[in-house]
Amino acid sequence: MRIGILTGGGDVPGLNPCIRSVTLSAIDLGWEVIGFRRGWQGVLAIDPDDPASVAAGTLRLDREAVRGIDRMGGTILHTSRTDPRTLEEGDRTAHVLHVLDRLGVEAMVTLGGDGTLRFSAHLSSLGFPVISIPKTMDNDVFGTDYCIGFSTAISRSVEAINALRTTIESHERIGVIELFGRRSGETALLSGFLAQVDRTIISEVPADPAVLLPLLVADRRSRPAGYAVCVISEGASLVGEDHADERHRAASHRTMLTVGRRLAQVIEREARVGTVVQDLAYLMRAGEPDAMDRMVGFAFGGLAVQLIQQRQTGRMVTLTSGRYHHVPADTLLGGTKLVDVPNLYDATCYRAKLQRIEGMPMFLY
Known part of the structure; x- marks a missing residue:
């Protein structure tokens, strides 16, 4: 049997x-594994009748x-953000299926986020x-409690916040530290909690400067060292602004200041306090994986091959309630995964809420 694998997003x-x-589990079964370079974009670039094109777009694993x-860290197969159905030239799903058929690929394992999957x-x-x-x-x-990459992003963020x-x-x-998270504020929520920052602004709850600024000023005054720290999701919004379209764009496509820098300007203008602004951005996903992401990566890969062996395809592997x-x-088409604000976040004081512990899921599922 020959299976393919790619990474996207x-x-x-x-x-x-x-x-x-995935590779070692498949080899143990006597299967072949072919890696596709650059996600679905790489598959689209392959002409199965051109050996040079096939060689450029694939990697024998x-x-x-x-x-x-x-x-x-990263991916040896490289990646892209491509959905073959949404190209300028139209839907190219048929070409993807043609390439897979001609290369003898009998099943695919795809590692990606919402778009790829x-x-x-x-x-x-x-x-x-x-x-x-899911990653x-x-x-x-x-549909899953955990995605590959989350734990390392949290670990990197906590280290950086404490260093700053x-x-x-x-x-x-007053430090304003912006973390990735366009739709979900879970990364900011957990990083802010573990680093024990003063306030955390998440994507799901607009921040009202009239409420937030007095809190940050009071935080700064209450500390003998005279400083305060605020973490904010890149997808967060400030009350009174209308940047809904802007905040959901990729970072490279934005035309205005990030929400962290806009918040810092408000702090300096209204509270008359200096700020330190830092976008952690790609540093959150840089470097080697931590123990959690190695473990989940190994387990998800092994489970994927076992499912193919059992002919249980058309499935997404998950971690649910701590079990695979x-x-x-x-x-994943059935909803949007966001922070459970009523149970995990206090929107009145912009902090993680842990009033009830028994029976709650671990933040790192």
Whole structure:
């Protein structure tokens, strides 16, 4: 049997351990594994009648090809943000199926976020065997409690926030630290909680400067060192602004200041306090995976191959209530995964809320 594997969307630590796990699990069954470079974009670029095109768009995965990659961040297969159904030239799903057929690929394992896995669900609906593996540092794929990359993003963020305290404190300012998270504020919520910052602004709840600024000023005055720290999601909004379209664009496509910098301007103008502004951005997803993302990457990869072996395709592997499971591949189409604000967030004081612990899920599911 020959299976294919690709990574799409933003890179995250934990993809390479998953690629290694899929490859070694398949080889143990006597299968071949072909990696597609640059996600669905790479598949679209392949002309199966042109050997040079096939060589440029694929990578044969064997034991030597995946040796040691679990210690590396990013993805050896590279990635792209491409949905073959939404191109200027029209829907090219037929070309994808043609390439897979001509290359003898009998099943696909796709690692991606919402966009990549939506197309995977589409292929599954057409009858092509697919196993989807959710990955996103924002942890926002609907249908799973955990996505590859989330834990490392939190670890990187907490380290950076605590390191920045030295500069913020030295200058007795208010620190505004912006984290990735366009739709979901879970990354900011958990990072802010673990770093024990003063206030955290999430994507789901607009921040009212008239309420937030007095809190930050009071936080700064209450501390002998004379500083305060605020974490904010990149997708957050400030009351009185109308930037809904802007905040959901990719960072490279935005035409205005980030919400963190806009908040800092309001602080300096209204509260008359200096700020330190830092966008952690791609540093959150840089470097090697932590223990959690290595473990989940290995487990998701192994489960994907087991499902193909059992002919249970058209599935998305998940972590649910702390256990590995799988659900229909189109489950992610059924909703939007956001922070459970009533149970996990106090919108009146902009902080994580942990009033009830018993029976609650662990933040890192």
